[in-house]
Amino acid sequence: MQTAIETQNLSKTFKSGFLLKETQALSDLNLTVASGGIFGFLGPNGAGKTTTIKLLTGLIRATSGEGKILGKPIQDVSVRTRLGFLPERPYFYEYLTGLEFLHFCGELHGMNKTDRIQKIESLLELVQMKGLETRQLRRYSKGMLQRIGLAQALINDPEIVILDEPMSGLDPVGRKEVRDIMLLLKEMGKTVFFSTHILSDAELICDQVAILIQGKLKNQGKLETLLNPKVTSIDVCLQNVTEQQIGALDFVSTPVKVYEHTLLLSLENEGKLSRLMDWVHQESGKIVSITPRKETLEDMFMEEFNAVKA
Numbered sequence: 001m002q003t004a005i006e007t008q009n010l011s012k013t014f015k016s017g018f019l020l021k022e023t024q025a026l027s028d029l030n031l032t033v034a035s036g037g038i039f040g041f042l043g044p045n046g047a048g049k050t051t052t053i054k055l056l057t058g059l060i061r062a063t064s065g066e067g068k069i070l071g072k073p074i075q076d077v078s079v080r081t082r083l084g085f086l087p088e089r090p091y092f093y094e095y096l097t098g099l100e101f102l103h104f105c106g107e108l109h110g111m112n113k114t115d116r117i118q119k120i121e122s123l124l125e126l127v128q129m130k131g132l133e134t135r136q137l138r139r140y141s142k143g144m145l146q147r148i149g150l151a152q153a154l155i156n157d158p159e160i161v162i163l164d165e166p167m168s169g170l171d172p173v174g175r176k177e178v179r180d181i182m183l184l185l186k187e188m189g190k191t192v193f194f195s196t197h198i199l200s201d202a203e204l205i206c207d208q209v210a211i212l213i214q215g216k217l218k219n220q221g222k223l224e225t226l227l228n229p230k231v232t233s234i235d236v237c238l239q240n241v242t243e244q245q246i247g248a249l250d251f252v253s254t255p256v257k258v259y260e261h262t263l264l265l266s267l268e269n270e271g272k273l274s275r276l277m278d279w280v281h282q283e284s285g286k287i288v289s290i291t292p293r294k295e296t297l298e299d300m301f302m303e304e305f306n307a308v309k310a
């Protein structure tokens, strides 16, 4: 298995203000990202995600530790030609049209005009911006800017694509479009490394995730092994029985919520579910729905966050 990104004790301390107050943005990050697939770099605001990405892309220098991209040190400029990057807050020269902007980016990568025309054509298709490329960037919506930003990150046909919060500020349709592009990139054999705090987006597409909290790596691995596949509780919706009847059952310990004619309760295990079903049957009640709950990324995220705070 080839490694796309690797860091060893990568750390960054910022010094800012007149008194050079120190902020430890990243502490001893040890991360391994395999080649191919989608890697989600998760963490709440201020966790150090952008700092890590800036270190990986050579925009800032580490205080200590090291990192490698495709086996080469992050300081090595040659590796950057194999990287594509969409920053968190990209700066666009807004009087350029989308097309001019992409040509400009291609020129920066040293591409000739014929190659640029061909590449831009296929990228506009990929990000679904065909027909919008002659509009000035200042007339693009946030979603369109994000898509043209993605096209920019792919102009040099990179092996690794690093995206800092690619779905931020997008509506659900825009988020799905970006997710679909990321899945296409994966199909093309690229490694996609992206940061997010939108857990549901990560849950839908990531092969692997890492969780960063207050500059420290809390967990890394395949989502299915990080998440507990066991059912943690079972939600049951009932009708034609009363709250009082349920309250009298000795095996139901959780509170019952009442919505008009429907009762909602949560059971800890399947044993209790079958006892409840027998009882509902006896009382001629009606089972509207049974929903098993598994641990979600959100639950894990909150658990880790509470552990750090404690």
Ligand SMILES: Nc1ncnc2c1ncn2[C@@H]1O[C@H](COP(=O)(O)OP(=O)(O)OP(=O)(O)O)[C@@H](O)[C@H]1O
Residues within 6 Å of the ligand: 014, 015, 016, 023, 024, 025, 043, 044, 045, 046, 047, 048, 049, 050, 051, 052, 088, 197
């Ligand atoms: N240039 C800087 N000077 C001083 N402190 C900084 C600088 N850049 C980042 N920090 C601090 O480093 C920490 C990590 O910030 P970073 O931007 O990496 O977080 P993030 O995980 O990307 O957060 P968000 O989800 O809000 O984008 C924060 O406490 C931030 O205030």
Ligand SMILES: [Mg+2]
Residues within 6 Å of the ligand: 049, 050, 051, 088, 164, 165
């Ligand atoms: Mg950030």
